[in-house]
Amino acid sequence: MINLIKKNRFLLLRRVSQISLMVLYIAANIWGLNILVGNLSSSKLFDVIPLSDPYAVLQMFAAGALIATDIIIGAVIIILFYMFIGGRAFCSWVCPVNMITDLSNYIRRKFEFNKIQKRQPASRNIRYYVLALSLIISFFMGITAFEFISPVSMIHRGIIFGLGFGWAAILIIFLFDLFVLKNGWCGHICPIGGFYSLIGKFSFIRVHHNHENCTACMKCKEVCPESQVLFMVTKDSIPVVSGECTNCGRCVEVCDDEALNFSIKNLKRKYNEIN
Amino acid sequence: MSNNIPKKDQKMNRREFFLNSARAVGLAALGGLMWSAYVDEVTASTLLLRPPAALKEDDFLKTCIKCGMCVEACPYDTLMLAKPGDNKPLGTPYFVPREIPCYMCPDIPCVPVCPTGALDEKLVTTNNKLDIKKADMGVAVIDDNSCIAFWGIQCDACYRACPILGEAITVEYTKNERTGKHAFLKPVVHADACTGCGLCEKACVTEKAAIFVLPREVALGKAGDYYIKGWDKNDEKRLEKATSKITKTKLSERKAVDSLNDLGGILDD
Ligand code: SF4
Ligand code: SF4
Ligand code: SF4
Ligand code: SF4
Numbered sequence: 001m002i003n004l005i006k007k008n009r010f011l012l013l014r015r016v017s018q019i020s021l022m023v024l025y026i027a028a029n030i031w032g033l034n035i036l037v038g039n040l041s042s043s044k045l046f047d048v049i050p051l052s053d054p055y056a057v058l059q060m061f062a063a064g065a066l067i068a069t070d071i072i073i074g075a076v077i078i079i080l081f082y083m084f085i086g087g088r089a090f091c092s093w094v095c096p097v098n099m100i101t102d103l104s105n106y107i108r109r110k111f112e113f114n115k116i117q118k119r120q121p122a123s124r125n126i127r128y129y130v131l132a133l134s135l136i137i138s139f140f141m142g143i144t145a146f147e148f149i150s151p152v153s154m155i156h157r158g159i160i161f162g163l164g165f166g167w168a169a170i171l172i173i174f175l176f177d178l179f180v181l182k183n184g185w186c187g188h189i190c191p192i193g194g195f196y197s198l199i200g201k202f203s204f205i206r207v208h209h210n211h212e213n214c215t216a217c218m219k220c221k222e223v224c225p226e227s228q229v230l231f232m233v234t235k236d237s238i239p240v241v242s243g244e245c246t247n248c249g250r251c252v253e254v255c256d257d258e259a260l261n262f263s264i265k266n267l268k269r270k271y272n273e274i275n
Numbered sequence: 276m277s278n279n280i281p282k283k284d285q286k287m288n289r290r291e292f293f294l295n296s297a298r299a300v301g302l303a304a305l306g307g308l309m310w311s312a313y314v315d316e317v318t319a320s321t322l323l324l325r326p327p328a329a330l331k332e333d334d335f336l337k338t339c340i341k342c343g344m345c346v347e348a349c350p351y352d353t354l355m356l357a358k359p360g361d362n363k364p365l366g367t368p369y370f371v372p373r374e375i376p377c378y379m380c381p382d383i384p385c386v387p388v389c390p391t392g393a394l395d396e397k398l399v400t401t402n403n404k405l406d407i408k409k410a411d412m413g414v415a416v417i418d419d420n421s422c423i424a425f426w427g428i429q430c431d432a433c434y435r436a437c438p439i440l441g442e443a444i445t446v447e448y449t450k451n452e453r454t455g456k457h458a459f460l461k462p463v464v465h466a467d468a469c470t471g472c473g474l475c476e477k478a479c480v481t482e483k484a485a486i487f488v489l490p491r492e493v494a495l496g497k498a499g500d501y502y503i504k505g506w507d508k509n510d511e512k513r514l515e516k517a518t519s520k521i522t523k524t525k526l527s528e529r530k531a532v533d534s535l536n537d538l539g540g541i542l543d544d
Contacts (some may be wrong), residue, residue, distance in 0.1 A: 005462055021352055027349060029343070029346075029347050032347075036388075037344060037347060038342040038343060038344050039341075039342055039343055039349075040341045041340045041341050041366075042340045042342035042344070042390050042391070043342065043344075044344070044388075044390070050390055052340065052342075052390065053340070056340050057340075060337060060338065060340070060391075063337040064337065065334070065337035065338040065391075066334075066338065066392065067338075067391070068390060068391050068392040070342065070390045070391075071390050072392050074390065129299065130306075130490050131301055133306065133310070136307070137307060137310055137311055137314070139369045140311075141311060141314060141315070142333065142336075143314055143318060143336050144335060144336075144337065144340075145310065145311075146358075147313055147340070147365075147366065148313075148314045148315065148317060148318070148364065148365050148366075149310065149314070149365075152368060153341060154359060154365065154366070157341065157343065157356060157366055158358065160343065161343055161346065161355075161358075161504060162355075162356075162358055163358065164358025164359045164360045164361060165358065165359040165360035166358060168359065170361065262393050
């Protein structure tokens with residue numbers, strides 16, 4: 001039992017984080033408990049600190065909206081926060097869609113779909129194209145383009161304010177990830193993930209691989225939703241450099257040989273490497 | 276590119292590269308097109324009532340971040356965020372007066388909480404004080420065919436429900452010629468004072484409300500600048516600055532009388 005918890009400690013913490021954020025938002029809406037008011041697009045913490053989705057604000061810029069100072073401050077706070085802890089920590093620790101796609105992925109592993117469908121036919125760069133496209137459309141239509149189709153906001157808003165047909169979005173993403181493309185939505189398409197990947201390039205908190213301990217069991221690559229970032233496994237002792245790592249810590253907890261761990265990026269060493 | 280790749284393969288690689296790029300561009304264009312069409316579709320519905328102090332629809336759609344803070348602030352649960360399937364711009368706040376109208380709170384809690392300025396306090400402020408009477412959510416319109424007051428049945432439900440009765444809505448007395456001994460008590464909406472809160476629509480006793488709120492751009496016409504109210508001193512001032520423009524066509528080269536008298540070969544000479 002203790003072992004089971006230890007083997008899933010980050011997973012459990014992540015679910016606690018995702019769910020308690022949701023509960024706080026719902027509590028604000030239903031009981032007027034004003035700790036965290038609003039939703040992932042924009043919210044207010046303790047009635048004073050503004051937080052807002054920088055990607056949505058970027059679309060507002062592209063659309064040519066007049067942008068209030070509050071929302072800029074909110075976006076800057078969020079950007080700085082994720083720059084420090086790793087951009088895609090948003091994906092694995094906050095975003096509600098992650099629970100859906102993780103479930104698809106879990107079923108895939110259990111039923112060994114991955115063994116049947118070996119090669120993934122789509123590029124992981126699609127998300128950056130979608131990101132660019134969303135800004136182009138925002139610019140030409142004068143509208144925050146992704147916000148009108150975003151299943152992420154749709155589902156999150158839905159849980160707080162009522163779902164409507166939003167369950168269809170949940171189902172589509174679930175089935176898409178399950179049958180069409182492994183890690184399809186989060187790992188290939190979602191421009192929010194793309195956006196945070198770009199921010200995550202600078203993050204301080206990194207997964208570090210120590211190749212002397214590694215026994216090449218490949219459990220980490222098996223569970224990692226962005227396995228391309230673990231290219232150094234078995235080969236090199238370096239930290240994960242790609243911003244696409246979601247800092248979910250799944251690899252750390254499944255590794256039986258202590259070859260992977262979180263580390264704070266060593267600025268000095270980086271400096272030495274460059275020179 | 277490295278030089279030890281045979282020429283033929285290099286050519287293949289280049290071809291593959293161009294083909295792949297073209298494919299990506301094509302896919303992006305197709306996706307973009309569908310995406311724009313969809314957004315165009317959902318943002319086109321103009322029959323939507325926004326919270327008080329909302330910017331003009333175009334700017335509103337750019338600015339609203341769909342956070343629902345206004346929705347949470349409203350003590351009457353008036354406001355809703357459009358859900359998938361509502362056929363309204365997804366995630367944006369609106370209200371349906373016949374269900375829950377806006378109660379025109381004097382402190383307008385829904386407006387100052389908006390983080391983006393999509394709800395603009397300036398639009399509901401006079402002399403630095405919040406003033407809900409300046410709100411412009413829409414304007415009430417009466418269908419005089421289904422309003423029973425126009426039939427001669429006594430009803431003043433809408434009039435009494437209006438928070439600014441006497442200004443936004445008045446009752447007009449006219450003689451009922453059919454009975455000879457009764458009066459019509461007809462409600463009249465004054466568009467300049469009406470805020471579009473919808474309390475009248477909620478109160479209306481008919482099966483489907485005979486008075487209802489529409490967005491101002493939808494409900495009201497526009498006379499244009501060509502007409503001047505001669506009896507209105509202010510309006511007549513516009514004449515002072517007026518310029519005139521003469522359109523010349525082929526016909527106007529001649530005098531009007533001449534062109535009228537010109538039989539243009541209709542009769543035999
Ligand atoms: S990729 Fe998108 S949907 Fe997936 S977890 Fe990140 S933000 Fe959420
Ligand atoms: S490398 Fe590890 S922390 Fe990063 S996404 Fe993969 S499993 Fe998660
Ligand atoms: S003025 Fe009051 S009743 Fe009307 S929408 Fe705002 S909070 Fe709700
Ligand atoms: S508070 Fe402002 S930004 Fe948020 S949903 Fe309401 S109008 Fe939109």
